[in-house]
Amino acid sequence: MAPIVQISNLDKYFGRLHVLKNISLDVQPREVVCLIGRSGSGKSTLLRCVNFLEEPSNGSIQVDGVIVESHGRGKEHRQLIHDVRLKTGMVFQEFNLFPHMTVLENVIEGPVTVKGMNRAEAIALGEENLDSVGMLFKKDEYPMRLSGGQKQRVAIARALTMQPRVMLFDEPTSALDPELIGEVLNVMKKVAKDGMTMLVVTHEMGFAREVADRVLVLGEGEIIEDAKPSTLFSKPKDPRTKALIDRYRTGGR
Amino acid sequence: MKTDSTIAHSHTHPTTQAELLIQAQQRKKRGFRMGVGATWGMLLLVLIFLFSGQNILGFQTIKLDGEFMRKNLGFIGSGLGETLLISSSSILLAIFLALLAALGRLSTFPPIYALSTFYVSLIRGTPLYLQIFFFFLALPQLGVNLSGFTAGVFALGLNYGAYMSETFRAGLASVSKGQREAAAAIGMTPGQTMRRVVLPQALRFAIPPMGNDFISMTKDSALVAATGFVHEVMWRAVKVGRAQFNNLEALLMAAIFYWMMTLILTFFQTRLEARLAKGDR
Numbered sequence: 001m002a003p004i005v006q007i008s009n010l011d012k013y014f015g016r017l018h019v020l021k022n023i024s025l026d027v028q029p030r031e032v033v034c035l036i037g038r039s040g041s042g043k044s045t046l047l048r049c050v051n052f053l054e055e056p057s058n059g060s061i062q063v064d065g066v067i068v069e070s071h072g073r074g075k076e077h078r079q080l081i082h083d084v085r086l087k088t089g090m091v092f093q094e095f096n097l098f099p100h101m102t103v104l105e106n107v108i109e110g111p112v113t114v115k116g117m118n119r120a121e122a123i124a125l126g127e128e129n130l131d132s133v134g135m136l137f138k139k140d141e142y143p144m145r146l147s148g149g150q151k152q153r154v155a156i157a158r159a160l161t162m163q164p165r166v167m168l169f170d171e172p173t174s175a176l177d178p179e180l181i182g183e184v185l186n187v188m189k190k191v192a193k194d195g196m197t198m199l200v201v202t203h204e205m206g207f208a209r210e211v212a213d214r215v216l217v218l219g220e221g222e223i224i225e226d227a228k229p230s231t232l233f234s235k236p237k238d239p240r241t242k243a244l245i246d247r248y249r250t251g252g253r
Numbered sequence: 254m255k256t257d258s259t260i261a262h263s264h265t266h267p268t269t270q271a272e273l274l275i276q277a278q279q280r281k282k283r284g285f286r287m288g289v290g291a292t293w294g295m296l297l298l299v300l301i302f303l304f305s306g307q308n309i310l311g312f313q314t315i316k317l318d319g320e321f322m323r324k325n326l327g328f329i330g331s332g333l334g335e336t337l338l339i340s341s342s343s344i345l346l347a348i349f350l351a352l353l354a355a356l357g358r359l360s361t362f363p364p365i366y367a368l369s370t371f372y373v374s375l376i377r378g379t380p381l382y383l384q385i386f387f388f389f390l391a392l393p394q395l396g397v398n399l400s401g402f403t404a405g406v407f408a409l410g411l412n413y414g415a416y417m418s419e420t421f422r423a424g425l426a427s428v429s430k431g432q433r434e435a436a437a438a439i440g441m442t443p444g445q446t447m448r449r450v451v452l453p454q455a456l457r458f459a460i461p462p463m464g465n466d467f468i469s470m471t472k473d474s475a476l477v478a479a480t481g482f483v484h485e486v487m488w489r490a491v492k493v494g495r496a497q498f499n500n501l502e503a504l505l506m507a508a509i510f511y512w513m514m515t516l517i518l519t520f521f522q523t524r525l526e527a528r529l530a531k532g533d534r
């Protein structure tokens with residue numbers, strides 16, 4: 001099967017800092033890939049390069065047949081980035097819901113404004129997705145009235161309502177109180193079960209072990225390990241992976 | 254659930270330490286507000302007494318020409334429409350210019366950024382009074398003849414636009430980077446992001462200070478009287494006051510009109526602010 005996401009020879013520099021070093025990665029349709037690694041390892045940057053929230057310094061990204069090269073300029077390049085963003089949904093650590101819109105308005109904003117979908121159709125689709133994350137009952141509330149876990153579930157529904165081919169999760173539970181993490185992870189499990197291709201940057205080792213098809217370990221801007229969770233968690237090859245896993249094990253997660 | 258029952262339980266005892274504290278604080282606040290209200294009332298009475306013209310216990314208070322005031326109340330008051338018209342026209346121009354200047358300040362293109370800061374610096378560096386005369390008296394020398402009203406609106410709009418641009422800039426800065434990223438991630442163009450996500454939040458932030466600016470503009474619009482061709486409250490007061498040597502009465506009436514106007518506008522401003530605060534922030 002052709003990979004639905006293909007990252008080829010990707011480099012990213014922040015000034016003189018080399019944060020991603022010649023990374024190549026294929027993700028198959030319906031695959032759930034977790035990216036783990038210490039903070040500063042480049043895992044979030046890698047994820048943000050997929051939808052060009054960070055412009056890669058070198059290399060190319062392919063998402064569902066759309067190929068975007070780094071160093072692109074002009075209208076055509078912007079159109080390609082736009083196409084990639086329509087094919088990817090993103091969930092942020094800080095939720096980033098639009099505070100001036102209700103829950104439902106948040107969810108239908110993309111389909112209506114960006115895709116030009118008619119409002120009734122967008123509402124039907126939005127309500128369906130809010131229902132699937134268990135947030136339909138708050139559809140007329142403003143985000144400030146929701147808990148962190150509820151906000152993140154709405155953010156997931158917002159991304160899903162764009163009907164993306166791939167979902168990108170950037171530490172979706174890191175800003176949550178411990179007791180709220182479970183409800184978000186459960187929704188993510190459901191999304192995975194429905195067959196969504198997912199790239200997940202996370203510190204939740206339990207989630208990675210249970211849900212991921214593959215776990216990638218990043219260290220100093222490189223993929224230092226790429227394995228099935230069963231292999232990776234029981235027999236980590238790289239000492240850095242072992243240290244990482246041990247740290248979370250003693251941390252109780 | 255266990256937690257629910259404990260919360261419900263605590264509500265059955267209304268006099269916990271915390272609630273007593275809150276009640277005491279509320280009592281204190283109420284007392285303070287009543288004290289302030291009573292003092293306001295007394296000051297107002299003193300003011301009225303001061304201008305009552307009575308001789309009380311050998312103290313002669315100021316005697317006003319009641320006849321003149323009754324006769325000219327309508328004349329001065331009929332300037333209110335003009336005052337409000339010039340203020341609202343100017344605030345619209347100011348909002349437009351302030352938005353342009355604030356967006357210019359965000360530009361990474363040097364000429365645009367420079368244009369914005371140059372405008373703000375020039376206008377804030379010169380007196381409003383001078384700007385009004387510049388439009389009314391200096392431009393005709395260059396062959397541009399503006400009516401007193403137009404000159405006033407240009408000057409007030411340009412002036413307030415420069416000050417308000419700072420408010421808008423702060424509003425735009427209050428919208429986090431995450432908001433733009435979330436908009437970009439769902440495929441919004443920069444224009445859509447600005448219109449749908451950034452501006453609505455920035456404007457909400459800027460509305461209370463904009464209300465303050467409007468209130469102070471209704472008063473600064475009095476400066477336009479200096480052109481002699483805009484028949485707003487101040488112009489009318491000066492005209493009848495000078496003509497009949499009743500400046501005291503005329504200016505007092507104008508002052509009361511301005512004060513009433515700001516009181517009414519402040520009332521609406523406070524309500525608007527409360528509603529915004531309650532909304533969705």
